[in-house]
Each structure stands twice: as structure tokens, then as C-alpha cells.
Amino acid sequence: MSRAWLDCAVAVAGQALTICRHGSKALELRQIRYALSVAKERSFTRAGSRLNISQSAVSDQVALLEDEIGFALFRRTARGIEITERGRTFLYEAERVVGDVLSLSDTARRLRGAPSDTLTLGMGSGMAQIFMPRLFANLADLLPGVRLEILTAPSKSIFSDLHEERIDAGIAIESDPDRVPAGLVFSRLAEIDMVLIVHPRHRVARMRQPVNMARLAAEPIIMSELTVGYGQVVQSIFTDLGIRPNVLAVADNIETMKVIVQSGKGIAVVPRGCAQNEIALGVLKAMRIAPPRRVAFSLFRRRQPLTRRKEDYLAAVKEALAD
Numbered sequence: 001m002s003r004a005w006l007d008c009a010v011a012v013a014g015q016a017l018t019i020c021r022h023g024s025k026a027l028e029l030r031q032i033r034y035a036l037s038v039a040k041e042r043s044f045t046r047a048g049s050r051l052n053i054s055q056s057a058v059s060d061q062v063a064l065l066e067d068e069i070g071f072a073l074f075r076r077t078a079r080g081i082e083i084t085e086r087g088r089t090f091l092y093e094a095e096r097v098v099g100d101v102l103s104l105s106d107t108a109r110r111l112r113g114a115p116s117d118t119l120t121l122g123m124g125s126g127m128a129q130i131f132m133p134r135l136f137a138n139l140a141d142l143l144p145g146v147r148l149e150i151l152t153a154p155s156k157s158i159f160s161d162l163h164e165e166r167i168d169a170g171i172a173i174e175s176d177p178d179r180v181p182a183g184l185v186f187s188r189l190a191e192i193d194m195v196l197i198v199h200p201r202h203r204v205a206r207m208r209q210p211v212n213m214a215r216l217a218a219e220p221i222i223m224s225e226l227t228v229g230y231g232q233v234v235q236s237i238f239t240d241l242g243i244r245p246n247v248l249a250v251a252d253n254i255e256t257m258k259v260i261v262q263s264g265k266g267i268a269v270v271p272r273g274c275a276q277n278e279i280a281l282g283v284l285k286a287m288r289i290a291p292p293r294r295v296a297f298s299l300f301r302r303r304q305p306l307t308r309r310k311e312d313y314l315a316a317v318k319e320a321l322a323d
Contacts, residue, residue, distance in 0.1 A: 029101060031065040032094050034058050035073055036304065039091050040183050042081045050164070099305035119313045120149040122158040122170030124229060126254025126274035127297070130192065131171060131321050142316050154252045155229030159184065162302055169314055171321070173229040174296040186298035190323045192271040194233065194293045195286040197278075199264040202285070210290040213269075214241045220248035222257045222268040230254070233295050234269045240291070258284065271295055 037047040038058060048055040066072055073087035083091065123131070135142070151167060158170035163181045174186065196211050198204055204211050217238070223245070225231040231250075238245045248266045251257045257268045258275060262283050269289065278284040299318050305311060 027065065027068055028061075029098070031061045031068075032098060034061045035065055036091060036094060036098065038062060038074060038081065039083055039087075040304070042182075044081065095304050099307060099311075117145065117309060117313070118147045118149055119143065119169075119310060119317070120151065120167045121317070122151045122153055122161050122167040122172075124155055124158060124170075124172045125152055125224070125252070126230075126258075126270060127171055128152070129276050130190070130271070130273035130297070134321050135317065138320070142320055143313055146313060152253070154225055156225060158300065159228075162300060165302070168306060168310060169299055169301040169317070171297060172300055173233065174298050175228045175232055180300075183303050184300050185303050186300045187318055187322075188296055188298045189318070189321045190297045191294045192273050192297065194237075194269050194289060194295055195272045195275075196267060196269055196289050197258065197261050197275050197284045197286055198267050199261060200282060200285045201264070202267070204267075204287060205285040207287065210288040210292070212290050213237055214243060216267065217243045218246055220266040221245050222260050222266045223247050223250050224252065224254065224257060226250065230270065230295070233293065237269065237289075237291070237293055269293075271297075 034047065034051065037051055038044055041047045041050060044058050044062075045055045048058045051058065062073065069090065071086045071090075072084050073090065074081050075084055076082075139148075151161070153161065155172045155175065158167075158172045159181050161167045162170050162184055171189065174188070180186075196204070196213075196216075204216075221234075223231050223234060226235055235245075249260060251260070254270055254274050257270065258278055260266055261268050262278070272286060275284055275286060279286050299314075299321065301314065306314070
């Protein structure tokens with residue numbers, strides 16, 4: 001493989017797409033990226049903020065792109081920015097082409113002997129006990145030569161990090177669609193029973209039947225995010241029963257919730273798999289609840305494609321994590 005070929009590959013990946021109209025100059029990758037950002041944000045101002053450039057710069061570059069291709073990509077309405085019919089088709093193909101260009105850049109980097117690829121995963125709190133054994137059981141064969149970066153954060157942060165392209169994918173609780181930013185899609189990985197966790201000496205720890213949650217309304221309960229993820233699920237249990245929980249504390253992660261419950265100062269409702277180690281050690285007791293409730297864990301990602309290699313990595317991760 002010649003050095004000249006590599007230089008050509010890098011130039012193609014980093015500067016321009018060779019898409020011409022009637023012999024005119026090549027469309028610039030930068031302009032297409034700007035247009036895709038406007039389509040995602042439905043706003044020139046928000047696209048500029050996301051790209052860390054001015055709104056006017058985005059508008060100017062999109063205007064140059066529209067002049068080059070010969071039709072408008074967007075129209076302004078009373079409700080904001082809308083994509084034209086031609087623009088929708090063009091941008092759909094543009095996403096695929098940009099993904100191909102990024103893949104070409106990855107290929108050039110590998111051929112130069114650059115460091116291995118990195119896949120960045122976000123993960124909601126408490127999920128490590130459920131999913132990491134599955135992921136690392138055969139990691140070398142699953143993701144050969146890939147370095148994993150795993151970030152733990154609340155569901156809201158996972159969605160924000162995906163939206164801002166700080167992570168490639170994230171594992172989170174399926175939430176009300178209104179709570180999930182536009183442009184994200186998900187694939188279900190598992191459904192797991194929610195259980196009541198209590199100190200082993202708590203009065204309900206001796207019960208053999210599922211615990212009626214209506215009878216625990218006065219018990220101090222430790223909650224997580226109240227409007228998304230675990231918190232939304234637990235809130236819905238009490239809402240369906242027509243009662244208001246006695247919230248002692250709100251934590252942004254399950255590890256903190258478990259430690260508080262271990263201290264004997266409250267109870268909590270969590271997915272069973274999130275407390276398996278503590279249950280096995282005898283520092284927490286898990287009780288079935290009535291009415292029963294399950295939660296769905298899913299792999300969230302952006303709708304727009306990643307590089308071909310990262311798409312392959314995500315497919316492998318999904319297969320390893322799914323029940």
C-alpha cells in the first residue's frame with residue numbers, strides 16, 4: 001500500500017466529498033455536516049451552538065450548498081425550520097455518504113498503524129451488575145482491537161451526551177418518549193423485575209408474600225430521578241395506587257440508594273439485577289412487590305449512522321447484551 005494512496009484517502013476523508021453537478025466544484029463535507037446539524041436541531045441557531053460557530057456562518061454555508069445543488073433544503077415557517085421534500089431525500093443520502101467518508105478515515109488511520117478504535121458507551125447507574133458480565137465474558141472476540149470507554153451517568157445525562165455526540169451509545173431505562181430527545185432511537189435489551197430492597201432487619205423482610213406497596217406509603221423511601229428512568233417507573237407505581245410516597249431523599253445513582261438502605265434509614269425499589277451482589281452478601285433483602293412491575297433496558301443511539309466499523313461494534317455489543 002503506497003503512501004500516496006494513504007494521503008489521498010485522508011484528504012478525501014478530511015476535506016471534501018466528490019459530488020458534482022454539471023461539472024461544478026465538489027460539494028464540501030463541511031457544508032453537508034452543517035446542513036445535517038440544522039436538520040437535526042430544526043434551528044440554525046442551535047446548530048451553530050452545537051457546532052461551536054455562529055448562526056450566520058451556518059446559514060451562509062447552507063446557502064452555498066443549496067446554490068450548488070440547485071434547490072432549497074429548508075423552509076422557514078411560523079413553527080420554525082422545516083425540511084423540504086427534496087431536502088429530506090438529499091439529507092438522507094448525505095448521512096449515508098458522510099458515514100462512508102468517516103469509515104474511509106478510520107481505514108486510513110488503521111493502515112497508518114494508528115492506535116486502535118475506541119467505542120464510548122454510557123450506562124445508567126446500577127446497570128454494571130446486569131450488563132458488564134455479559135459484555136466482558138468474551139470481549140476479545142466480540143470487539144477485537146477496540147478500547148471501550150464506559151461512562152456512568154443518570155438517564156438524563158445519557159440522553160444529553162448522545163444528543164451532543166459525546167458517546168456512541170448508551171444503556172438506559174426506556175422512558176416516556178416525550179422525555180427522550182428527538183433524533184435518538186433504541187433497541188430493547190432486557191426486561192427485569194422491580195423489587196423492594198430493605199435492610200435485612202426491616203419489619204417487611206420476614207414477609208413471604210409480595211409486599212403491597214400501598215401499605216408502604218408512610219415508609220421513608222429513597223428515590224432516583226423523578227421524571228425519567230428508574231424514578232419515573234417507581235413514581236408510576238404510587239401514582240397508579242393513588243398515593244403519594246414519603247420521599248426521604250432523591251439520589252442520582254442506585255449505588256447511593258443502596259448504601260442508604262443498607263444503613264437502615266429507608267427503603268427503595270430497584271431492578272433486581274442492580275442489587276444482586278448485595279443480596280448475595282446478605283446486606284440487603286429483596287422483596288417482590290404488588291402490584292408487580294418490570295422495567296425495560298434498551299441500547300440508545302443517535303439515528304444518524306456512525307462509521308461502518310462502529311456500526312459493526314454496536315451490533316456486536318447489542319447481541320452480547322440482549323437476553
